[in-house]
Amino acid sequence: xLAIDARDVEKTFRxxxxxxxxxxxxxxxxxxxxxxxxxxxxxPNGAGKTTLLSILATLLTPDRGRVLVLGHDVVxxxxxxxRRLNMASGRPSFLWSLRVGEIIAFYGRxxxxxxxxxxxxxxxLIELCELGSYRRVPYSDLSTGLKQRVALAKSLxxxxxxxxxxxxxxxxxxxxxxxxxxxxARLRREQGITIVLxxxxxxxxxxxxxxxxxxxxxxxxxxxxPGELKRQIRLGEVIALRLDPPAVTWLxxxxxxxxxxxxxxxxxxxxxxxxxxxxxxxxxxHNDGVVIRNxxxxxxxxxxxxxxxxK
Amino acid sequence: MSxxxxxxxxxxxxxxxxxxxxxxxxxxxxxxxxxxxxxLSIGLMSRFLELTPAQASFVLVGTIALSVINVCQLxxxxxxxxxxxxxxxxxxxxxxIGIRHLTLGSWVVGMVRSSVVFLxxxxxxxxxxxxxxxxxxxxxxxxFLLGCFLTAWVVGVAVCALITLFGNRAEAFAWxxxxxxxxxxxxxxxxxxxxxxxxAIARAIPLTYFLDAYRSYYGFPSEFAAPVATGLALSVLxxxxxxxxxxxxxxxxxxxxxxLKMSE
Numbered sequence: 008x009l010a011i012d013a014r015d016v017e018k019t020f021r022x023x024x025x026x027x028x029x030x031x032x033x034x035x036x037x038x039x040x041x042x043x044x045x046x047x048x049x050x051p052n053g054a055g056k057t058t059l060l061s062i063l064a065t066l067l068t069p070d071r072g073r074v075l076v077l078g079h080d081v082v083x084x085x086x087x088x089x090r091r092l093n094m095a096s097g098r099p100s101f102l103w104s105l106r107v108g109e110i111i112a113f114y115g116r117x118x119x120x121x122x123x124x125x126x127x128x129x130x131x132l133i134e135l136c137e138l139g140s141y142r143r144v145p146y147s148d149l150s151t152g153l154k155q156r157v158a159l160a161k162s163l164x165x166x167x168x169x170x171x172x173x174x175x176x177x178x179x180x181x182x183x184x185x186x187x188x189x190x191x192a193r194l195r196r197e198q199g200i201t202i203v204l205x206x207x208x209x210x211x212x213x214x215x216x217x218x219x220x221x222x223x224x225x226x227x228x229x230x231x232x233p234g235e236l237k238r239q240i241r242l243g244e245v246i247a248l249r250l251d252p253p254a255v256t257w258l259x260x261x262x263x264x265x266x267x268x269x270x271x272x273x274x275x276x277x278x279x280x281x282x283x284x285x286x287x288x289x290x291x292x293h294n295d296g297v298v299i300r301n302x303x304x305x306x307x308x309x310x311x312x313x314x315x316x317x318k
Numbered sequence: 319m320s321x322x323x324x325x326x327x328x329x330x331x332x333x334x335x336x337x338x339x340x341x342x343x344x345x346x347x348x349x350x351x352x353x354x355x356x357x358l359s360i361g362l363m364s365r366f367l368e369l370t371p372a373q374a375s376f377v378l379v380g381t382i383a384l385s386v387i388n389v390c391q392l393x394x395x396x397x398x399x400x401x402x403x404x405x406x407x408x409x410x411x412x413x414x415i416g417i418r419h420l421t422l423g424s425w426v427v428g429m430v431r432s433s434v435v436f437l438x439x440x441x442x443x444x445x446x447x448x449x450x451x452x453x454x455x456x457x458x459x460x461x462f463l464l465g466c467f468l469t470a471w472v473v474g475v476a477v478c479a480l481i482t483l484f485g486n487r488a489e490a491f492a493w494x495x496x497x498x499x500x501x502x503x504x505x506x507x508x509x510x511x512x513x514x515x516x517x518a519i520a521r522a523i524p525l526t527y528f529l530d531a532y533r534s535y536y537g538f539p540s541e542f543a544a545p546v547a548t549g550l551a552l553s554v555l556x557x558x559x560x561x562x563x564x565x566x567x568x569x570x571x572x573x574x575x576x577x578l579k580m581s582e
């Protein structure tokens with residue numbers, strides 16, 4: 008069952024006098040998202056990621072195309088839809104004088120919670136997002152990481168079926184990022200929430216997403232699981248070798264080797280097919296009198312896929 | 319939306335604005351400093367000009383109305399301004415609420431705050447300048463205050479629409495619009511002293527009628543037939559128009575992306 012079914016979505020921003028300056032943000036984007044999945048929207052700056060998320064979340068209206076979210080049209084049935092979704096951003100902002108508990112309670116009331124139910128919900132979210140010690144702290148006094156946790160708590164206040172996360176770990180310390188990622192994974196695992204996220208961190212996408220849509224200049228260029236994307240791009244596989252002597256000049260010229268780089272005492276050879284090339288390389292190195300101290304075979308990083316697609 | 323959820327959404331905005339107001343020192347200035355300075359300076363001027371008690375009451379009614387409307391309309395404008403300042407506007411419009419919740423919730427706080435201002439200024443006017451705010455009676459006073467609140471509501475919602483339409487640049491409207499309305503509505507003078515074309519504009523402003531009705535109890539014959547009914551009818555009409563404009567401005571902001579630009 009689909010949580011999102013967007014077809015041929017177009018959006019152009021107009022600025023200047025009489026809207027004469029046009030900036031196309033989305034040029035016929037189609038995207039489907041299965042319920043209960045985590046889908047990442049990746050792409051370089053200005054690719055249209057936030058615009059796409061904002062349209063799906065009813066904050067922007069598309070110029071053209073049909074967008075159904077949880078079975079509702081995002082333009083005609085936005086009011087009904089807003090009860091069932093929510094959004095958090097990596098650059099959160101809330102009223103500066105309100106305290107953490109008050110912010111969550113304010114949004115809870117907007118979603119129809121009151122009395123004991125509201126209090127329970129606020130308590131649960133404060134505990135879930137580890138904000139217990141900051142409940143009475145004004146928003147303006149919080150650190151970036153804590154503000155992002157408040158945003159995450161606010162985005163869960165209505166028990167959304169669909170959650171949009173716009174760069175949820177932007178600017179966070181690594182340990183906090185790990186915890187936020189754990190939260191996100193747990194939300195899907197325990198509550199079955201469908202999550203659509205944008206991120207610049209490839210590791211985050213690789214770790215969290217069932218599927219990734221690569222967007223550039225307002226078009227989705229590629230789509231699939233992280234593994235599928237890596238195969239689609241045909242970046243090959245990497246055979247990393249620790250050798251003695253460490254540099255072997257002929258390796259880059261060996262059959263099936265696409266390129267070779269040296270880093271931190273390792274020689275990394277990208278090959279067309281690791282299963283076939285590994286025995287050949289090992290044999291050739293042995294015959295050349297080179298001692299092989301360590302061997303690793305890995306798929307290319309998602310970051311390499313990103314760089315290739317963003318070219 | 320059920321009645322319970324309607325009231326809850328209004329209450330959420332009311333509580334939010336009240337909390338923000340209680341924690342901001344500048345709001346204290348809005349509430350006390352400027353209104354008190356206004357009544358003192360106008361009252362002293364009326365003494366210097368040796369106005370009769372009735373004439374002094376005439377201008378003090380205008381001064382008090384100015385403060386009451388100013389405080390109340392600013393609070394209504396805070397429905398949008400607070401979120402524009404904190405760049406959190408998109409969260410508000412992502413939630414399943416309508417503009418009526420925002421404007422009504424803010425209006426409630428505005429009415430409470432401006433009632434406090436009114437009580438303070440009425441007491442000050444009575445103590446310093448023998449101004450009897452209750453001379454027209456409770457009903458006339460309540461009608462006058464209602465007229466001030468309705469005017470503030472209309473102006474505040476119109477300001478919200480302008481800010482949503484033009485972004486932060488339109489913030490100056492929040493501070494300036496009400497003063498223009500008050501000048502046109504005959505704050506310190508009867509509208510009959512205005513040039514005819516300005517008086518025609520004044521006759522289209524609800525506050526003109528509420529001021530006229532209230533001042534009639536201080537010995538200044540009413541210039542209009544059925545001023546209270548006319549003022550109420552105009553307020554309802556402009557209130558509906560202002561809400562329609564605000565709604566249209568939000569729809570436009572969703573189309574142009576201004577809603578996102580004013581957030582985060």
